[in-house]
Amino acid sequence: MFVDFGYGVLVISFLLAIYAIGSAIYGFKSKSQKWVESSRLAMQLTFPMISLSALSLIYLLVTDQYHVAFVYEVTSRSMPMYLKITSLWGGQSGSLVFWGWLMSAFATAVTLRKWDRDQEFLPWVVVVSSVTLAFFLGLVIFYENPFVKYWQTFSGEVISAMFQPAGSVPFSPPDGRGLNPLLRHPGMVIHPPMLYLGFVSFVIPFAFAIAALVTGRTDDRWIRITRRWTIVAWLFLSIGLVLGGRWAYDVLGWGGYWGWDPVEIAAFMPWLSGTAFLHSVMIQEKRGMLKYWNMILIITTYALVIFGTFHTRSGVLSSVHAFAQSAIGPSFFIFIGLTFVTSVALLIYRWADLKSEAQMTSLLSREALFLLNNLLFMSILVVCFWGVIFPLISELLTGQKVTVGPPFYERATGPLFAALLLLMGIAPLSAWGHSTLKTLGNAMWKPLVAAVLAMLVVVFVFSIYEPYALVGFFVVFTSAFITMYEFWRAARARGKAQKENLLVALWRLAGRNRRRYGGYLIHLSIVLMALGIIGIEMFQSETQGTIAQGQSLKIDGYSVIYKDLAVFDTNDNRNVARAVISVEKDGKYLGELNPRRDYFYESQQPMTIPGVRSTMEDDLYVILVDWQPILSTGATFKVYHNPLVNWLWLGTILMILGSVVAAWPDKDPDYAPARVRREKKAVYQPGSAD
Amino acid sequence: MTRKLMIILTVSLMAFAWATQVSAQTPLPSDDEVNAVARQLFCPVCENTPLDVCPTQACAQWRELIRTKLSEGWNQDQIKQYFAAQYGARVLSEPPRQGLNWLVYIIPPVLMLIGVYILFRAFQSMRKPVLADVEIDESKIPDSDEYLSRIEDELKKRN
Numbered sequence: 001m002f003v004d005f006g007y008g009v010l011v012i013s014f015l016l017a018i019y020a021i022g023s024a025i026y027g028f029k030s031k032s033q034k035w036v037e038s039s040r041l042a043m044q045l046t047f048p049m050i051s052l053s054a055l056s057l058i059y060l061l062v063t064d065q066y067h068v069a070f071v072y073e074v075t076s077r078s079m080p081m082y083l084k085i086t087s088l089w090g091g092q093s094g095s096l097v098f099w100g101w102l103m104s105a106f107a108t109a110v111t112l113r114k115w116d117r118d119q120e121f122l123p124w125v126v127v128v129s130s131v132t133l134a135f136f137l138g139l140v141i142f143y144e145n146p147f148v149k150y151w152q153t154f155s156g157e158v159i160s161a162m163f164q165p166a167g168s169v170p171f172s173p174p175d176g177r178g179l180n181p182l183l184r185h186p187g188m189v190i191h192p193p194m195l196y197l198g199f200v201s202f203v204i205p206f207a208f209a210i211a212a213l214v215t216g217r218t219d220d221r222w223i224r225i226t227r228r229w230t231i232v233a234w235l236f237l238s239i240g241l242v243l244g245g246r247w248a249y250d251v252l253g254w255g256g257y258w259g260w261d262p263v264e265i266a267a268f269m270p271w272l273s274g275t276a277f278l279h280s281v282m283i284q285e286k287r288g289m290l291k292y293w294n295m296i297l298i299i300t301t302y303a304l305v306i307f308g309t310f311h312t313r314s315g316v317l318s319s320v321h322a323f324a325q326s327a328i329g330p331s332f333f334i335f336i337g338l339t340f341v342t343s344v345a346l347l348i349y350r351w352a353d354l355k356s357e358a359q360m361t362s363l364l365s366r367e368a369l370f371l372l373n374n375l376l377f378m379s380i381l382v383v384c385f386w387g388v389i390f391p392l393i394s395e396l397l398t399g400q401k402v403t404v405g406p407p408f409y410e411r412a413t414g415p416l417f418a419a420l421l422l423l424m425g426i427a428p429l430s431a432w433g434h435s436t437l438k439t440l441g442n443a444m445w446k447p448l449v450a451a452v453l454a455m456l457v458v459v460f461v462f463s464i465y466e467p468y469a470l471v472g473f474f475v476v477f478t479s480a481f482i483t484m485y486e487f488w489r490a491a492r493a494r495g496k497a498q499k500e501n502l503l504v505a506l507w508r509l510a511g512r513n514r515r516r517y518g519g520y521l522i523h524l525s526i527v528l529m530a531l532g533i534i535g536i537e538m539f540q541s542e543t544q545g546t547i548a549q550g551q552s553l554k555i556d557g558y559s560v561i562y563k564d565l566a567v568f569d570t571n572d573n574r575n576v577a578r579a580v581i582s583v584e585k586d587g588k589y590l591g592e593l594n595p596r597r598d599y600f601y602e603s604q605q606p607m608t609i610p611g612v613r614s615t616m617e618d619d620l621y622v623i624l625v626d627w628q629p630i631l632s633t634g635a636t637f638k639v640y641h642n643p644l645v646n647w648l649w650l651g652t653i654l655m656i657l658g659s660v661v662a663a664w665p666d667k668d669p670d671y672a673p674a675r676v677r678r679e680k681k682a683v684y685q686p687g688s689a690d
Numbered sequence: 691m692t693r694k695l696m697i698i699l700t701v702s703l704m705a706f707a708w709a710t711q712v713s714a715q716t717p718l719p720s721d722d723e724v725n726a727v728a729r730q731l732f733c734p735v736c737e738n739t740p741l742d743v744c745p746t747q748a749c750a751q752w753r754e755l756i757r758t759k760l761s762e763g764w765n766q767d768q769i770k771q772y773f774a775a776q777y778g779a780r781v782l783s784e785p786p787r788q789g790l791n792w793l794v795y796i797i798p799p800v801l802m803l804i805g806v807y808i809l810f811r812a813f814q815s816m817r818k819p820v821l822a823d824v825e826i827d828e829s830k831i832p833d834s835d836e837y838l839s840r841i842e843d844e845l846k847k848r849n
Contacts, residue, residue: 254743261738360813368813375809379802386801390785390794398790403732405740405783412798544721606745626750636721 003068006056007147007162010097013049013104014141016042017134024123024130028214033119039126040111046133047101047108054101057094057146061087067172069160070094070146076178076602078572082189083179089192090179093146098193099309100136102200107133110204110229118225124211125204132203135335143328178573178602187247191240195267198237199305202274204229206302209295213346218291218353223281228663230278235659237271242652253608253623255542255640257648260409265384266311270304272384273297276377283367286432288357290367292347293374295354299343300381306336311388364435369427376420383412410537414468418475421530424523425479428486428516447481454481472534480527483520510661518662525658528651535618535644544625544638552584556641558620559584563592565627565635575599579624579635583613595624595637616650618643719760727756727766734777741781 020042027035057070062084066072074087074094089095107129115122140146148160152171159165182188205226212222244264245257258264277297283290310332347354360368387404395401429435429443454477458464464473487506495505510517543555552561564580578596582589593611600607613620619642627635728742733749741749752773759769773781785791 252743253745254740259738259740363813371809371812375802375805379798379805382801382805383798386794386797391780393793394785394790401778401780402785402791402794403738403780403783404785404794405732405738408784408794542722542725544725546721608745638721638725 002056002059003065003147003149006053006060007141007145009049009056010053010137010147011141013046013053013100014134014137016046016049017130017137020046020130021127021134024126028123036119036123036126039123039130043104043111043126043130044108046130047104050097050101050104050137054088054097057097058085058088061085064176065172066174066176067149067170068146069148069150072150072173072176074176074179076176076573078602079178083184086189087179089196090183091146093140093144095192095196096136096140096144097146099196099200100133100140102193102196103129103133103136103203106200106204110207118221120215120217121208121211121222121225124214125207128207128210129203131339135331139328139331143331175602178600181598181600181603181605181607182251185247185251187243187250191243191247193240194236194243195240198233198235198240199270199309201229201233201236202270202298202301202305205233205277206298209298210343210346213295213343213350216350216353218350220281220284220288220291223284223294227281228665230274230281231659231663234271234274234278235656235663237267237274238655238659239652241267241271242649246649249645250612251607251609253610255540255610255621255623255638255642256536257645260387260406262388263311265388265409266304266308269381269384269388270301270308272377272381273301273304276374276381277301279370280374283370287367289360290356290371291354292351295347295350297374299340299347302343303336303340306332306339310336362434362436364430364437364440366427366430366432366435369423369430373420373423373427376416376423380413380416380420383409383416387412417530418471421475421479421526424526425475425482428520428523429482444482447485448478450481450485451477466538469534469538472530472538476527476530476534479530480524483523483527486520487517514661514664518658518660518664521658521661522655523658525651525653525655528647528654530651532645532648532651535647536642539643540640542638542640544636546626546634546636548634553637553639555620555639557585558639558641560593560620560622560637560639562635562637567627573601575601577624577627579611579627579637581611581622581637583620593620593622595622597624614646616644616646619645719757723760724753724757727760727769728753730766730770730783731773731781732783734773734781740783 020039022039023035023042024039027033027037027039060068060071061075062081064071064075064077070091070093074091075084079087087094089098107126110125110129111122145162148162150158150160150171150173151165151168152158153165153168158171159168164170205222208222208226212218241264244267248254248259248264249257252259277294280290280294280297284294310329362368387408390404391402425447426440426444429440431439451474455470455474458470458473464470488502490509491502491506494500494509495502498505498508500508541556543553545553547553547562549562549564552559554560561582561584562579563582565577566580567575567577569575576596576598578594581593581595583591583593591613593613595611596609598607598609599605608623611622619640621640621642623638623640625636625638725742729740731741731752733739733741733744733746734752735748736744736746739749741752756769759772764772770782774786779786779791785794787795
């Protein structure tokens, strides 16, 4: 019953989305508020409908209904309840339902807002959201249906189909294959939802941008409405990326968090263009400039969001992430092409309306530095995009498949990231409109002196002489001290003026301008993350060796001593080889680690779980590579020493905090600072209701 | 018979001694030496997995092959070329610098330079010819927070 019900409401949701598109366009054309309102209601109805469908699927997952092919593929009886629920996004068809569910939630949320001042945007926001939703629902209904059931023909063959084929009877396997072991990690349980939330939330600013282009209301209203959506999208995408990194660190056993895998990069690209957009929109808000550029950025981000999902789902590119491969690639390709071409055509059509309302007056003004920041983000994006698609081009033209791996990306993006980091520190010091070297120098010299002093400590106390690392540390310190100095300077001024202590002054200051101080917190979080990245990228060391019990491996002052090994079966169909090793540093006992190798009988897949000793100074990361199964006298271990890596995760927490501060709603959501430039009147006038 | 036996024994001992000596002179390369090469190669059959961390049996055998090649005196480049010849260029962590592959290295910097040029032109076209000492009327620069402007004024007074 739940199978047919879930599929049925999914089909109805698809039809509702199609209706919403038609109704919204007709309402706009005929200036009929009634039809526009109808489209909004249809859009809103998709959320409860898809919720019913998703909940039906979850019910099938948790009740072990293995006659449903999707349930059979991603769950098994031995799996705990929480994993059965999260298996919804553990396979291709379920994750597409999940994408659609989130999309409908966000589209519904946006249509629930007050539209009094922005009535003309409504039909086109509904159209864009519904087109995106209908596309994903269409994929589920026509290509990747999670409600397909198993049937057994009289010849004994087991086939899968939504409806009972003639001459067949229902078939239900006794147990499922179980979730891919690599996806059972808590990080991977949360990583896809975060990433999808990020992807889906970026559809909203895109929808408003298209609405602005279609209606001709190309002032900064669409940006003001979607500012928080964009920050939320950016936050979710950032969390998704970091969780993906944490998952890779904990599960893949590679000793690192980022492998420049094509799917990682595919998720990273919308983050790059989205971050550029977050900065660039400020120029339009403050100075009325770069309107066309903001449109280009949000169109690019939307295309990259679909491209990211396409990569994960189509399996076109070889990648460890491409678990699910299917024939939906061409559909994605056509959809990306159509939406991109349509968006660009609209942009060209409105090009004349997107002229700047002000002029650049100084190469050191904040808008100029933000532009430079955009150039750097887009340069990294170009490197990433080209690196991802080049293997396809090579294969297509020469038949030869090549790998574009970490050395290429690291060499190309390293200097760009360093420049970005430095710019991140400097740009907030410059003023909108006009800045000079003198004003910037006045604001910068004290933090610069502090950074130089910190570098002296790095060189003479920590004896670090690696040139690239020194450049990295200098950039990090400079950005950090400038940002902290900005906090201190403003807090001190307020404290003196208002007779408040520094902490109270800082708190109230941040409350008065959440966007600015939330942004500063995010900048500080990036600095912390950069510290972690420099640590692991520049100073990681590793060693591997086969040792007998009682023997040790040595790395950077640590001794890893092999104590014992146990091999046993578990209740959830795993065979576990678990080593006991003790860790010493300079002769002092630090504790025990248990690296292990799990072998999943159901999926016949091994999984390497490292034993990790974590401190803010470093991680000691031990992997059990191999062992003697009978005598247990010798085992091969790989040991990584990862300095500073935990600053990366700590930075993420601060980034979340900063984003929450920046996105926290003001008392008056429609508050807008007085603007010098004239407000343009909207071309479209809300139509009269029938 | 005894003499023959003595000769065989002597030759065997010499052979053993020689073999031991050779073995002592060229010990098998360590795991770290093997991984130093394997790190620069990708698993020929897996999906985007570096050879030094790939957990499959096939990759373990390829790592042993690297060990053998190293013990035979091959250098890193020779081993990489051997793998590329056997399994194709996809095992290399970067496309070899030849033919169409040059595009992967050329296109990004070219596009970046075009970006820099566009930015430069944009600056030129957007920029007003202002004198360094021209005072900008700050009241017309829309900062977001009057309160912060007041703080800035306060700071100026103190400085």
